[in-house]
Amino acid sequence: MAIWCRVSSRTIANANHMRKFINPASGLSPALNRGRPLFSDGNRRHLDSLPRNRATRVWFQRFKSTLAEKQQDSFLSSDSDEDLQSLQFPGGKVSYTSEMNFISESSETRVPCYRVLDDDGELIPDSHFQQVSEEVAVKMYSKMVSLQIMDTIFYEAQRQGRISFYLTSAGEEAINIASAAALSEQDIILPQYREPGVLLWRGFTLQEFADQCFGNKADYGKGRQMPIHYGSKKHNFFTISSPIATQLPQAAGIAYSLKMDNKKACVVSYIGDGGTSEGDFHAGLNFAAVMEAPVIFFCRNNGWAISTNVSEQFRSDGIVVKGRAYGIRSIRVDGNDALAVYTAVSAAREMAVNEHRPILIEALTYRVGHHSTSDDSTKYRKLDEIVYWKNARNPVNRFRNWVQSNGWWSEQQETQLRNSVRKQLLEAIQVAEKAEKPPLSEMFRDVYDYPPSNLEEQEKHLRETISRHPSDYPSDIPV
Amino acid sequence: MALRNIIGKRIGNGIGLVGRRSLSTATCDVENRNSKSMNLYSAINQALHLALETDPRAFVFGEDVSFGGVFRCTTGLADRFGKARVFNTPLCEQGIVGFGIGLAAMGNRAIAEIQFADYIYPAFDQIVNEAAKFRYRSGNQFNCGGLTIRAPYGAVGHGGHYHSQSPEAFFCHVPGIKVVIPRSPRQAKGLLLSCIRDPNPVVFFEPKWLYRLAVEEVPEHDYMLPLSEAEVIRQGSDITLVGWGAQLTIMEQACIEAEKDGISCELIDLKTLMPWDKETVEASVRKTGRVLISHEAPVTGGFGAEISASIVERCFLRLEAPVARVCGLDTPFPLVFEPFYMPSKNKVLDAIKATVDY
Numbered sequence: 144m145a146i147w148c149r150v151s152s153r154t155i156a157n158a159n160h161m162r163k164f165i166n167p168a169s170g171l172s173p174a175l176n177r178g179r180p181l182f183s184d185g186n187r188r189h190l191d192s193l194p195r196n197r198a199t200r201v202w203f204q205r206f207k208s209t210l211a212e213k214q215q216d217s218f219l220s221s222d223s224d225e226d227l228q229s230l231q232f233p234g235g236k237v238s239y240t241s242e243m244n245f246i247s248e249s250s251e252t253r254v255p256c257y258r259v260l261d262d263d264g265e266l267i268p269d270s271h272f273q274q275v276s277e278e279v280a281v282k283m284y285s286k287m288v289s290l291q292i293m294d295t296i297f298y299e300a301q302r303q304g305r306i307s308f309y310l311t312s313a314g315e316e317a318i319n320i321a322s323a324a325a326l327s328e329q330d331i332i333l334p335q336y337r338e339p340g341v342l343l344w345r346g347f348t349l350q351e352f353a354d355q356c357f358g359n360k361a362d363y364g365k366g367r368q369m370p371i372h373y374g375s376k377k378h379n380f381f382t383i384s385s386p387i388a389t390q391l392p393q394a395a396g397i398a399y400s401l402k403m404d405n406k407k408a409c410v411v412s413y414i415g416d417g418g419t420s421e422g423d424f425h426a427g428l429n430f431a432a433v434m435e436a437p438v439i440f441f442c443r444n445n446g447w448a449i450s451t452n453v454s455e456q457f458r459s460d461g462i463v464v465k466g467r468a469y470g471i472r473s474i475r476v477d478g479n480d481a482l483a484v485y486t487a488v489s490a491a492r493e494m495a496v497n498e499h500r501p502i503l504i505e506a507l508t509y510r511v512g513h514h515s516t517s518d519d520s521t522k523y524r525k526l527d528e529i530v531y532w533k534n535a536r537n538p539v540n541r542f543r544n545w546v547q548s549n550g551w552w553s554e555q556q557e558t559q560l561r562n563s564v565r566k567q568l569l570e571a572i573q574v575a576e577k578a579e580k581p582p583l584s585e586m587f588r589d590v591y592d593y594p595p596s597n598l599e600e601q602e603k604h605l606r607e608t609i610s611r612h613p614s615d616y617p618s619d620i621p622v
Numbered sequence: 623m624a625l626r627n628i629i630g631k632r633i634g635n636g637i638g639l640v641g642r643r644s645l646s647t648a649t650c651d652v653e654n655r656n657s658k659s660m661n662l663y664s665a666i667n668q669a670l671h672l673a674l675e676t677d678p679r680a681f682v683f684g685e686d687v688s689f690g691g692v693f694r695c696t697t698g699l700a701d702r703f704g705k706a707r708v709f710n711t712p713l714c715e716q717g718i719v720g721f722g723i724g725l726a727a728m729g730n731r732a733i734a735e736i737q738f739a740d741y742i743y744p745a746f747d748q749i750v751n752e753a754a755k756f757r758y759r760s761g762n763q764f765n766c767g768g769l770t771i772r773a774p775y776g777a778v779g780h781g782g783h784y785h786s787q788s789p790e791a792f793f794c795h796v797p798g799i800k801v802v803i804p805r806s807p808r809q810a811k812g813l814l815l816s817c818i819r820d821p822n823p824v825v826f827f828e829p830k831w832l833y834r835l836a837v838e839e840v841p842e843h844d845y846m847l848p849l850s851e852a853e854v855i856r857q858g859s860d861i862t863l864v865g866w867g868a869q870l871t872i873m874e875q876a877c878i879e880a881e882k883d884g885i886s887c888e889l890i891d892l893k894t895l896m897p898w899d900k901e902t903v904e905a906s907v908r909k910t911g912r913v914l915i916s917h918e919a920p921v922t923g924g925f926g927a928e929i930s931a932s933i934v935e936r937c938f939l940r941l942e943a944p945v946a947r948v949c950g951l952d953t954p955f956p957l958v959f960e961p962f963y964m965p966s967k968n969k970v971l972d973a974i975k976a977t978v979d980y
Binding site: 363381 | 679709711712716717722727732744748751755756759765767821897900901
């Protein structure tokens with residue numbers, strides 16, 4: 144069976160060392176099928192032939208510019224017993240066959256998942272990964288712990304009625320922190336909503352988180368949106384919006400701008416498994432590919448979109464296989480393995496920035512928490528499933544084991560850290576709760592750059608109403 | 623010189639170019655430096671050339687814009703400014719607008735084209751939930767003010783359901799965006815440049831009927847016309863007519879005929895529908911005591927309803943007659959029945975008389 148071999152002059156200078164990460168044959172069949180019955184998947188490359196504990200090496204495929212017309216069809220196999228003449232069409236040359244075969248709807252085996260730590264946090268032998276220094280590893284671990292504690296305490300605060308809403312990232316701490324750690328400060332983040340750890344990594348303070356959740360005067364969003372809709376220009380973190388996947392085509396536009404400005408930076412846009420069903424997923428990936436935009440599409444496949452399991456979300460092998468449909472290089476990674484996520488994002492970043500191409504990363508994980516404080520997930524999934532993932536597959540514990548095994552972390556530091564973060568959070572919440580709310584005038588600002596006359600009229604009229612019926616209005620909002 | 627003289631008379635499907643004389647310039651204060659006679663798509667083309675010339679971070683993109691666009695509005699741009707700044711996009715309106723929002727959020731001027739206003743709806747979520755709220759929800763940390771979405775709208779004689787729509791009313795209900803509609807080539811150039819340079823996301827609907835038919839002297843220099851300022855394009859004392867875009871031509875014909883019956887009509891071009899200039903309209907209604915609004919879009923829930931409600935609120939005691947609306951019917955835009963559907967000159971004239979005789 145012919146292996147697709149292509150040589151790209153474009154990438155030779157650039158990503159030479161990337162080639163060992165690129166496997167052209169992962170699970171997708173070539174167009175030809177020799178003398179086999181219809182619907183056979185006999186020509187599939189068997190991934191079982193790959194040693195599972197190693198990163199794939201040796202096979203490489205250097206990609207040309209994604210322009211289809213330049214693709215040379217190059218089935219060079221000499222053991223052909225079929226017509227291999229090619230046909231020219233607007234999209235380029237294709238070879239033809241007189242045997243009718245449908246490409247199977249799925250591969251025989253699923254795309255394997257890249258991981259370097261086993262479930263106990265031990266490094267898998269012969270793993271390929273990017274080493275992190277003690278400093279970075281300790282920072283990563285500390286932030287993962289902080290995220291855990293922040294989630295627990297804010298969730299409780301909502302349950303106590305002190306904030307109106309919250310959603311946790313429980314189970315996805317490695318995704319949050321490790322992906323952020325692999326980026327530079329100039330990389331621009333377009334989140335979905337379950338990635339506050341990226342902000343945490345970049346230095347957003349617990350107080351700033353609390354201020355947004357309480358919608359007080361210090362909230363950068365000026366109290367206009369629900370809790371967890373963070374945004375921070377100084378941290379290159381675009382403001383979260385509730386509609387799903389809308390950020391994906393925007394990410395392509397932002398990345399295109401970076402490219403035009405010759406910035407050595409990329410965009411990282413996050414999406415969940417559910418969000419990949421939205422039209423904007425298709426729009427975003429297709430635009431990024433065609434525009435050759437440096438954006439990493441990071442899909443957190445945590446198995447659930449509120450109560451909808453992935454089995455009800457798509458029929459493909461997850462999300463990683465969709466990358467090829469757009470001409471986008473993709474990888475599936477163990478989202479609960481901080482080192483694997485870190486390595487994959489580092490590699491993706493380099494390709495995106497140096498080659499001006501989008502990359503798709505599917506991180507498999509599990510949403511340990513409920514969808515949000517408005518959800519009780521025990522209504523649609525088993526409690527022991529949740530407990531299993533919370534304990535046996537916990538990304539924080541796993542990374543901790545690795546950090547500790549390097550002698551970089553101790554029990555004492557653990558206790559100190561947890562107590563400290565908890566204390567800081569409780570203080571931040573107290574401060575945020577007592578702080579003044581934004582003044583009423585903030586309701587009317589920023590709809591446009593300057594308020595138009597209809598808004599000025601409405602503000603005036605509203606103020607008259609307030610003075611007549613002050614008890615209709617919350618007393619903690621300065622009028 | 624009347625508006626009607628600059629375009630062909632609209633006779634069912636017939637096109638006749640009556641004459642080419644300059645637009646009624648009662649209040650248009652764009653100085654006539656070097657001017658050139660040109661049609662609407664050429665004027666828009668000039669505006670785009672100027673926009674890209676004066677701002678190296680301006681981009682034009684959309685379906686088929688590279689070769690010049692299906693209406694030739696983007697002719698010459700790709701050759702002059704290069705494929706990195708003027709480019710075709712995949713066929714995906716939500717992607718076009720989403721991509722444009724991203725570009726604009728980085729401080730660029732993103733001039734997106736939607737091929738027909740009839741196809742803007744896939745982008746509705748991006749426009750309403752994202753572009754319109756981008757600045758507000760971020761506490762002004764971010765904005766996509768550099769975004770301008772252009773789309774041809776309106777009847778064309780044979781467009782049917784999906785090449786004739788006037789969807790402006792949907793967008794006038796969304797705080798955070800602006801909606802602008804030019805009536806002529808000279809207006810279009812100045813307004814489009816203002817929209818592109820306005821620090822808010824704007825939807826700019828271009829009356830496709832006028833792309834070739836409307837011809838007038840358009841100054842060749844870089845000029846901008848103010849947004850949210852309506853213009854009285856014909857002075858009168860008996861009744862105020864309010865409209866926008868191509869419909870103004872029809873309304874002006876009705877005004878001219880009404881004059882023969884001794885009715886003096888004041889005609890206002892709203893120009894910007896969101897935020898709209900209530901003051902100018904109100905001042906006119908205080909003068910005349912009567913108002914008639916006309917638009918191609920279906921009457922129910924059309925933007926005429928907003929104007930009517932606002933005027934009644936503000937001028938109730940001054941009004942001598944109910945506010946009249948002469949609009950499209952509440953049907954999908956039909957093909958063979960277009961002449962029946964449209965708010966024609968005679969329908970407008972009948973309504974003028976009925977209002978004056980009330």
